[in-house]
Amino acid sequence: AQSVSQHNHHVILSEAASLELGCNYSYGGTVNLFWYVQYPGQHLQLLLKYFSGDPLVKGIKGFEAEFIKSKFSFNLRKPSVQWSDTAEYFCAAFGNDYKLSFGAGTTVTVRA
Amino acid sequence: DVKVTQSSRYLVKRTGEKVFLECVQDMDHENMFWYRQDPGLGLRLIYFSYDVKMKEKGDIPEGYSVSREKKERFSLILESASTNQTSMYLCASGTSYEQYFGPGTRLTVT
Numbered sequence: 001a002q003s004v005s006q007h008n009h010h011v012i013l014s015e016a017a018s019l020e021l022g023c024n025y026s027y028g029g030t031v032n033l034f035w036y037v038q039y040p041g042q043h044l045q046l047l048l049k050y051f052s053g054d055p056l057v058k059g060i061k062g063f064e065a066e067f068i069k070s071k072f073s074f075n076l077r078k079p080s081v082q083w084s085d086t087a088e089y090f091c092a093a094f095g096n097d098y099k100l101s102f103g104a105g106t107t108v109t110v111r112a
Numbered sequence: 113d114v115k116v117t118q119s120s121r122y123l124v125k126r127t128g129e130k131v132f133l134e135c136v137q138d139m140d141h142e143n144m145f146w147y148r149q150d151p152g153l154g155l156r157l158i159y160f161s162y163d164v165k166m167k168e169k170g171d172i173p174e175g176y177s178v179s180r181e182k183k184e185r186f187s188l189i190l191e192s193a194s195t196n197q198t199s200m201y202l203c204a205s206g207t208s209y210e211q212y213f214g215p216g217t218r219l220t221v222t
Contacts, residue, residue: 009152032208044202044213051209090154094208098162099170100145104154 002027004093006103013081014111021076021106023091033074034092035065036102044090050074061085086110115139116205116214124220131190133217135203143206144186146170146178148199149216155202161186193221 007022025031035047048059055067065076074091091103119134137144143162147155147170157170159178167178175197179187186205190197198221203214 006154034211043215046210049209094211098143098168098208099157099160100143100204100206100211101157101171102147102155104152 002031002093002095002097002099002101004091004101004103006089006091006106008106009104010107010109012109012111015083016080017110019076019078019081019085019108021089021091021108023074023076023103024072025074025091025093025101026072027093027095029096032094033065033067034094035059035063035074035076036090036092037087038090039087047076047089081108081110083110083112116203116212118201118203118214118217120217121215122218122220124222125190125193126222127194129190129193129221131193131219131221133188133190133201133203133219135186135188135205135214136184137186137205137212138184139205139212140183141205141207141212142183143208143211144180145204145211146176146186146188147202147204148172148197149202150199158188193219195221197221 004025033050036044038044050057050067058064090105094100116137145160146158161167161180177189201217204211
């Protein structure tokens with residue numbers, strides 16, 4: 001069965017620090033990959049997505065993610081975080097079975 | 113703008129009641145999803161549908177059923193609500209390339 005795992009449950013950073021959140025998926029077929037963010041009290045919103053082509057994808061608010069097929073990974077990165085990046089981040093995968101599966105989420109707290 | 117709307121933001125029900133959660137999307141999407149979101153567990157897929165009258169079980173379908181009679185509407189049904197179904201319920205619609213989420217319904221079962 002398709003599954004998505006996120007490595008970190010809670011990450012605490014200072015402003016200007018670099019962020020990397022790990023995501024691995026287990027699915028052998030074609031899969032589309034996503035990172036979503038949920039700011040406190042707000043809807044889930046899409047940060048970035050990967051379907052094909054350049055494995056390094058750029059999203060909103062300075063985020064990027066790299067798809068490494070050999071490692072079944074899609075890690076999220078941001079070179080310098082801000083206090084406003086405090087949120088919960090979810091990795092998700094959509095496969096040929098029409099399922100959109102999510103990881104358990106990583107809470108990121110950025111200290112000013 | 114794509115809109116996914118859910119019938120209620122907050123709902124309080126008693127144990128044993130039948131509960132309907134409604135979701136409507138306005139983008140003619142084929143796929144629709146129901147999730148529950150719990151702290152530390154992320155989003156867990158309850159049911160999904162890739163066409164009218166089609167439904168597939170997700171990862172945690174026990175205690176739930178769904179209905180999709182029209183393309184734009186996907187309903188989640190709790191036949192007999194229990195306290196362990198207290199949660200935030202999120203509906204989504206989309207394609208394989210893009211999904212949109214509703215605001216969520218926070219259901220409390222007492």
